[in-house]
Amino acid sequence: MSEDRCALVVDDERDIRELLVLTLTRMGLRVETAATLGMAKSQLANAKFDFCLTDMRLPDGSGLELLSHIADKYPEMPVAMLTAFGNVEAAVEALKLGAFDFVAKPVDLKVLRNLVQHALDLRTERKLAPKAPEPEKRMHGDSPAMAQLRQTIGKVARSQAPVYILGESGAGKELAARSIHDHSPRADGPFVPVNCGAIPPELMESEFFGHKKGSFTGAHADKQGLFQAANGGSLFLDEVAELPLSMQVKLLRAIQEKSVRPVGGQAEEGVDIRLISATHKDLSALVDEGKFRHDLYYRINVIELRVPPLRERVEDIGTLTTMILAKLSERHQMPNTKISNEALDALHAYPFPGNVRELENILERAMTLSDGQAIYPEDLNLPKVAPPAVSVPTETAAPDSPQERAFDAPIAPQSVGTPTGALPEALEQLEKQAIESALLENRYNKTKTAAQLGITFRALRYKLKKLGLD
Numbered sequence: 336m337s338e339d340r341c342a343l344v345v346d347d348e349r350d351i352r353e354l355l356v357l358t359l360t361r362m363g364l365r366v367e368t369a370a371t372l373g374m375a376k377s378q379l380a381n382a383k384f385d386f387c388l389t390d391m392r393l394p395d396g397s398g399l400e401l402l403s404h405i406a407d408k409y410p411e412m413p414v415a416m417l418t419a420f421g422n423v424e425a426a427v428e429a430l431k432l433g434a435f436d437f438v439a440k441p442v443d444l445k446v447l448r449n450l451v452q453h454a455l456d457l458r459t460e461r462k463l464a465p466k467a468p469e470p471e472k473r474m475h476g477d478s479p480a481m482a483q484l485r486q487t488i489g490k491v492a493r494s495q496a497p498v499y500i501l502g503e504s505g506a507g508k509e510l511a512a513r514s515i516h517d518h519s520p521r522a523d524g525p526f527v528p529v530n531c532g533a534i535p536p537e538l539m540e541s542e543f544f545g546h547k548k549g550s551f552t553g554a555h556a557d558k559q560g561l562f563q564a565a566n567g568g569s570l571f572l573d574e575v576a577e578l579p580l581s582m583q584v585k586l587l588r589a590i591q592e593k594s595v596r597p598v599g600g601q602a603e604e605g606v607d608i609r610l611i612s613a614t615h616k617d618l619s620a621l622v623d624e625g626k627f628r629h630d631l632y633y634r635i636n637v638i639e640l641r642v643p644p645l646r647e648r649v650e651d652i653g654t655l656t657t658m659i660l661a662k663l664s665e666r667h668q669m670p671n672t673k674i675s676n677e678a679l680d681a682l683h684a685y686p687f688p689g690n691v692r693e694l695e696n697i698l699e700r701a702m703t704l705s706d707g708q709a710i711y712p713e714d715l716n717l718p719k720v721a722p723p724a725v726s727v728p729t730e731t732a733a734p735d736s737p738q739e740r741a742f743d744a745p746i747a748p749q750s751v752g753t754p755t756g757a758l759p760e761a762l763e764q765l766e767k768q769a770i771e772s773a774l775l776e777n778r779y780n781k782t783k784t785a786a787q788l789g790i791t792f793r794a795l796r797y798k799l800k801k802l803g804l805d
Contacts, residue, residue, distance in 0.1 A: 340364050341365040341366070341384050341386075342367075342384060343375065343378055344359070344387075345375040345390060346390040358444050370394070375401055388438075391416055391418050391425050414433070415434060415450055416434050416437040418438070418439055419440055427637055430497075436453070443593075446605065453520045474507065474510060477654060478651045480643040485514075488514050491515055491638055497634065498638045499636040499640070501640075505778070506690040511642050516609075526568055527568065527570050531572055531573065531575050531577045531578050539578070539579070541560070543561050543586070543589075544562060544563075545558050545560030546560075550600075554599070565606075566606050573612075575618075575635065584628070586631065589606070590635070644690050652682050652683055655694060656674055660674065663702055669702075672702050673709045678710050682715070701714040704716070770802065
């Protein structure tokens with residue numbers, strides 16, 4: 336590490352300061368120290384620092400005051416907090432105010448060195464051209480909602496704080512998570528996405544934390560868990576609301592201790608990850624119902640990021656349509672397909688309960704069914720009435736447009752569609768509509784769809800084939 340980098344250590348305990356100075360000096364840093372808030376402000380005014388490590392409690396103030404001072408006067412400087420062991424609330428408050436990360440006392444020197452290295456990497460990357468694509472290369476759209484989202488992603492990426500992404504199915508939560516990772520100091524590390532709803536409960540501990548050979552029947556070799564696979568990078572837990580309560584306890588401990596114990600293992604293994612989680616459900620409501628642990632909720636929801644549904648950014652549909660058609664033409668090695676103005680108007684009028692993912696599916700189907708090199712309204716085959724989307728908590732405001740008001744209104748019984756023909760055909764139509772709606776709501780996860788419909792997985796497979804939905 337370059338000798339011209341300097342760190343400021345702020346702590347009123349002499350032994351702690353000496354330990355931190357020794358550790359950081361061995362990393363090649365010049366280190367200055369301060370025992371009080373006033374001394375720290377004076378040091379900052381008289382010298383240039385690349386990193387600050389401060390205790391939460393100081394004789395003449397708090398580390399949070401120093402954090403706010405640095406954020407105001409020296410916004411490019413990463414700040415990490417020293418907190419008392421188990422004081423999660425103080426650590427979370429520091430992260431919300433802009434701290435880069437925190438270290439619990441007694442200090443784990445390996446964790447500290449990793450933290451400092453990430454902080455200095457962040458400082459360097461802010462000065463250099465970004466290696467990853469800009470957020471707009473992933474998060475497409477020119478609407479105010481998307482501009483705000485990209486701006487927030489840019490800020491969130493600079494921190495180490497856990498991020499909680501909420502948004503409807505198909506809105507782009509994983510794209511947002513990847514953008515955060517790509518613009519963080521961890522961009523060179525792994526990005527490990529996992530759908531929590533797709534892992535059987537009995538295998539969750541092994542999947543998350545790994546296992547040792549012989550720890551259970553079928554464990555023929557050591558296996559690395561998702562936490563270990565994401566070491567040095569970001570772990571994205573999609574549909575985190577699907578975690579059973581027993582697993583939530585173990586996840587909370589792994590996050591707080593920054594270490595995991597493989598199934599059948601005797602010792603814990605340190606892990607250095609940034610946690611990003613997401614769900615389409617109202618997690619706060621699940622906390623109130625006792626279905627999600629409140630302590631885990633507050634630990635993962637340090638920074639909240641909402642991905643807007645497509646119906647809230649209708650002006651992006653044209654841009655997205657052009658981009659998706661170009662991608663599909665390249666994938667299928669077909670001439671570029673255009674879309675007629677009438678078809679585009681039809682897309683603008685449709686509420687898209689499945690969001691961008693549904694738009695992609697509609698366009699791919701239309702592209703396949705169209706006769707020429709242009710898509711017309713009849714090629715889109717849009718549903719007469721969209722299935723209801725899962726609600727996501729938003730700012731309390733009245734719907735702005737008639738389209739939004741219509742979408743938010745309760746669906747009348749006849750809106751499902753009136754079956755026609757003889758009774759067997761009518762029942763088949765209703766069955767097909769129910770299965771299609773459940774598939775869409777569960778993101779085409781057949782196991783969850785079967786459970787929701789109250790039938791076996793094998794029965795669902797049979798019905799999908801019978802109804803031409805396979």
